Amino acid sequence: MGVDAERVYVGLDIGGTKLMVAAADETGRILRRVRASTPPGLDDGLTLLHQMIAEVAEGTHVAGIGAAVGGPLDARQGVVSPLHQPHWRDVPLKTLMEARWSCPFFVDVDTNVAAAGEYAADRAGVPRFLYLTLSTGMGGGFLIDGKIYRGSRDAHPEVAHQAIPFRCTFPERVTCECGAPDCLEALVSGNGIRRIYGKAAEHLSDTEWSEVAYNLGQGLRNIATIYAPDLIILGGGVAVGGGEMLIGEATRVMTRHLKLVPAPDVRLSQLGYDTALYGALLIARQGLD
Ligand SMILES: [Zn+2]
Incomplete structure (x- = not known):
């Protein structure tokens, strides 16, 4: 108790077959992570994502959330319609996440997010x-x-x-x-x-x-x-x-x-x-x- 960060940043990798969620400290060091199969329906998917965020946050303050999702999407408005997830169409993910977690939420096409991750890690x-x-x-x-x-x-x-x-x-x-x-x-x-x-x-x-x-x-x-x-x-x-x-x-x-x-x-x-x-x-x- 007391050794974990008081605030965490949460990353979401929302894929057509699996969901991965991790919490990291301010330096990007991963503290906890979970994964699950992506449910077919939209409501089940969103409910599961919220549960996974709560699980990795472990009651600490969530200071920001970033998400990688398949395109097409509107990164500015945070509205997503991933091609390979047919039940996800025009989902206002930014609005939903910011309302639920009271923190800034950023989303971009998974390949852009992956490019940024790879670049920062190694390139x-x-x-x-x-x-x-x-x-x-x-x-x-x-x-x-x-x-x-x-x-x-x-x-x-x-x-x-x-x-x-x-x-x-x-x-x-x-x-x-x-x-x-x-x-x-x-x-x-x-x-x-x-x-x-x-x-x-x-x-x-x-x-x-x-x-x-x-x-x-x-x-x-x-x-x-x-x-x-x-x-x-x-x-x-x-x-x-x-x-x-x-x-x-x-x-x-x-x-x-x-x-x-x-x-x-x-x-x-x-x-x-x-x-x-x-x-x-x-x-x-x-x-x-
Ligand atoms: Zn094509």
Whole structure:
């Protein structure tokens, strides 16, 4: 008793399959954390989130909350409609959280939050830094001198929904959840892999992994050509599962097809599955921008 912080900052990683919640002190040191499966319904999801926040706060004052959620969302208004959580549409998360916890609440697209977390943990000083998540879906966050790049009217650039020339044993199965027939996400994300190959990424054969690596490499090549970043970090379950084999082969494909722009460094995240959670704790303490 008495050794814990009197006030805590709380980070939320709200995913389509799991919820992770952590409380940290003012330096970002994690004090307590919990995780749970994401309930299908919106009301159950919100109730569970409040319970998890109360659990990690342990009765101490919550000084700020940061959240990582799938896009699309309005970061300024804090209204979220994550693509892979069909029951969450136009949810005024900022209003709900600030009313319940009486503290500032910040939310951003999970890949932006993960990019900020990865940058702060390990990559500070990289001028043009791109973080890509390969998990259920796929997305990216681009930081210029540590600041999140935002598109027109705060639109989040959707790097995974670019068309690529792809290789696939079952081309008729390639279809993206956004409605387009040829997106990178449809070929290399967890959901895309399941739709094409009928199994989870961890059960892919070497031949199937090499198709995924080729397609990822074509996506990286486009990204490198357009953004010309210094460093690309890949995280998320599919990237971590594919490991250095996936990253190495994709990087070779990227480099082979990249003619006019220097090839960026491409590496695997060292934060494992916690990148977005670290980022959420960071924006809980520092706000957005
Ligand atoms: Zn798409």
